[in-house]
Amino acid sequence: MRIGELAARTGVSVRALRYYEEQDLLASQRSASGQRRYAEGAVDRVQLIQQLYAAGVPSRSIADLLPCVVNGRATPELLERLSAEQARIDSRIEELTSARDRLGSVISNAIANWRTGRSCRPG
Amino acid sequence: MRIGELAARTGVSVRALRYYEEQDLLASQRSASGQRRYAEGAVDRVQLIQQLYAAGVPSRSIADLLPCVVNGRATPELLERLSAEQARIDSRIEELTSARDRLGSVISNAIANWRTGRSCRPG
DNA sequence: CTTGCCTCTGACGTCAACGTCAGGTTTTAG
DNA sequence: CTAAAACCTGACGTTGACGTCAGAGGCAAG
The missing domain is CATH 1.20.5 (Single alpha-helices involved in coiled-coils or other helix-helix interfaces)
Structure with missing residues (x-):
């Protein structure tokens, strides 16, 4: 899906999603023209990020721990x-x-x- | 007591205390030379302010509700x-x-x- | 009286998590 | 094909709760 749809489905702004990518919290594939494409899992991921942000976990820590969440190690x-x-x-x-x-x-x-x-x- | 002592006893910075006054969260008497003087109750008050800040209550709301806390109305x-x-x-x-x-x-x-x-x- | 710490009032700096605007490309609807 | 909508990359603006610095005065000790 594209960034607008992800934004709509997660309730966070397009700007926030791009910001997450800047902070290495959320990756994306790029189409030939350079547009971001996301898999279904991104919805969950964004919600987790929001949850951690809400808990006051600094983005650097989130960046460190997200891989662990993903691969369980x-x-x-x-x-x-x-x-x-x-x-x-x-x-x-x-x-x-x-x-x-x-x-x-x-x-x-x-x-x-x-x-x-x-x-x-x-x- | 003077501002330095209040800061030491509450654990918040001198700057923060002046900031609270700016925001009408904390009043002070002034000495002839203009220095701030606080009564004992200020210690409690500052701790309450901190508690509310920590709870994410915006300073404007704190300013509104503090009188109520004081006089119970x-x-x-x-x-x-x-x-x-x-x-x-x-x-x-x-x-x-x-x-x-x-x-x-x-x-x-x-x-x-x-x-x-x-x-x-x-x- | 002077030394040294405390205090004063501005006023600018900071940091996070975005918002917003500019100026340009891409995709989609008709 | 064209216009609208969505997307792109910078880059500057915002907000809250202070930090920090400058320059000037105040206060207790020796």
């Missing part, structure tokens, strides 16, 4: 990096959870004030 | 925004969890390959 060193990334994600989840809870108590606190005390209306 | 509109932020954080946590799991399966897959099949060593 990793050097011990890479395995360590993967575990490290996983740990980073875990602590990030904890941060988020605690932030979420803090927001939650702010909310219920505000609601409680709202019921019992004066409301937020002027006066 | 919120307009219905603000309550809605808080809930929206909470929901955003929740979906972010889900993203991260799924990324984490995906990394996990990559890792265990690699380990399995490592045990059963050929290792990653050349040859």
Whole structure:
């Protein structure tokens, strides 16, 4: 498929796909005229890239670990990096959870004030 | 306390603290000569700011909700925004969890390959 | 009083992950 | 064949949360 279709099917922009290629995250065949052609697997690949980006994994790390994802092999060193990334994600989840809870108590606190005390209306 | 001490006690840079003030996230008294003076509560406040930043809450939203955190009151509109932020954080946590799991399966897959099949060593 | 560290206000630099525009080629629909 | 739509390669713009540097003042110690 061409880049436009891949963009449509993954929900990421054409520009982003070209950017991924620049960063060696996503390869493409080229047609005789130079247009990018992608196989079906590219859809999955792009979604994985997005997932890792969303997890805050820097693109350099993604570039390093993607081959491993594809062929299922990793050097011990890479395995360590993967575990490290996983740990980073875990602590990030904890941060988020605690932030979420803090927001939650702010909310219920505000609601409680709202019921019992004066409301937020002027006066 | 002065800005250097607050920075040391919160672990954020002096520049960041001045930036927070610029964004109306953190107020300060000024000495006669213009230096910033902070009360004890500033330490907590800065940590809250960090937590929200870490959760991806944009600084404008933080500025809006901080007064509410302080005085425990919120307009219905603000309550809605808080809930929206909470929901955003929740979906972010889900993203991260799924990324984490995906990394996990990559890792265990690699380990399995490592045990059963050929290792990653050349040859 | 001076030395040395802390602080001040601008103001420009940075980095990632793209957005956007320019100027040109290719593919497709009619 | 032609016009529209999609694609190409640069290359500069954007945003957020600061980093960093310049130049000038403030403050406690000796």
